[in-house]
Amino acid sequence: MSLLALQRTFLDFLLDQPTEIPVAVNGGAGPGLAVYHNAYSAQLVACLKDSYERLWAWLGDDAFEAAARHHIGLHAPTSWTLGDYGIGFADTIDARYPEDPEVAEIAALDWALRRAFDGPDASPFDPARLAEIDWDDAVIHFVPTLELIPVRTNCGAIWTAIAASDDVPAAQMLPEPAWVRVWRVDLQPHFATIERTERDAIQLAASGVTFARLCDRLAETSGVEEAVLAAGRYLTSWLQDGLITDIQ
Template identity: 30%
Template sequence: MRLNDWQLAFERYLLGEHVQPAQALSGSLLGGPTLDVDTGLAIYHHAYRARLHEVLDSDFPSVRQGLGDPAFSSLVAAYLQHSPSRHFSLRWLGQGFADFIQDWVAGQGLPLAELARLEWAFTLAFDAPEATVLTVPAMAALDVAQWPALQLRLAPCVQWLAQRYNSLEQWRAVKDRAVFPQAALLEQEQVCLVWRTQRICRYRSLAPDEAWALQGMCEGHWSFAELCAGLAVTYGEGAPLQAASWLKQWVEEGLVLRSGP
């Protein structure tokens, strides 16, 4: 058997469901005095799958808590069968986990998928590329004439999550080792941001008006003057002060970069 053929045979064995190897593979190997070929291959087969399970368990502890260990193990097995690891780094193994959950878990699919997206957001935020975010000193150095045209965009690490369920409460319960609450529909959809500053992931929920303002600035390409004009409907003469207050918070938190002129 050529090396390439042997490697492909070993890969098929690792990815397959059966512990019993094909005769061509086992026949190409030699056992030792204390470990026969089939037992040695079975150890590899089990260890590979155990490692994949360990990665998903580490990335999605809240989903595991919500389902319970037996159901989570079944979910992981089904997901790995549907979406086997195809990247050299296991960091990407859970990329499609939330979408898979939505279709796989009857009755609980939507809240559990949302919880999985929240947990995956922390992975994405932590591994996102570095960027030169806007700082308070840089803001202070702006000329007065530059403020009306000021435009922003979100830093690459910022993950924007629209949540319909109490996923954040469930996630916090697992972190705090508190009683895990049942999934519940929120009275109003809320936005949760997950981002990274100085290698630490942070998160917070946004009130609807702040979410509207931040989305308008970063996705709608509003200028600061346009933001103030939009806020004037609700805040009247206090619109510039409210806009400046939010802007200062976004900058202090490391959420935004300057864009445009």
């Protein structure tokens, strides 16, 4: 057996794939192979537990470990850092729990918050500069860690209760689809559940349209008066929450 073939066989062994490695190495290597096998899986499970702490709490030890080992069997690490190994785990969870959408949404929220924590730094906009803004041509720039996650359940309330060690509510479907915006202020990730109209406003602003044009677009569906009120309400919220890094 060539070195490359042996390496591939060893990887299959670590991933619990059918392999002939027991007959490809010295018969006394069994205990050593078992150490490698257990250490490999245990390290990746620990990595997923660290990245998906609230999901782990929601599922419990046994269910989380089963899902983690299933994911490990499907996806070997491809990055130089184990911090990236959580990529795609929410998709694995979604496929594993198709009848429980809150599970995948908690996973997606866990991962988005982890990405926000590891994301690039940005200073929030200074509200003292608002007086100098020409709002007809002003373009809003959001912090680079801002992410929008579509949700159908009360995953945000579940996540918050778990994090605070409060009584955790039962999973429920929302009256209508919503979104969770995730971002970071200083070193602290944050999230908030938002309505469709705010999601639309964020996407419009992030695309580079002016604030005046954003108001016009909102008015197409809600009327001028409501659009102006909504745009002002969103702008105030974004400034207070530290979502905006610049307005030019």
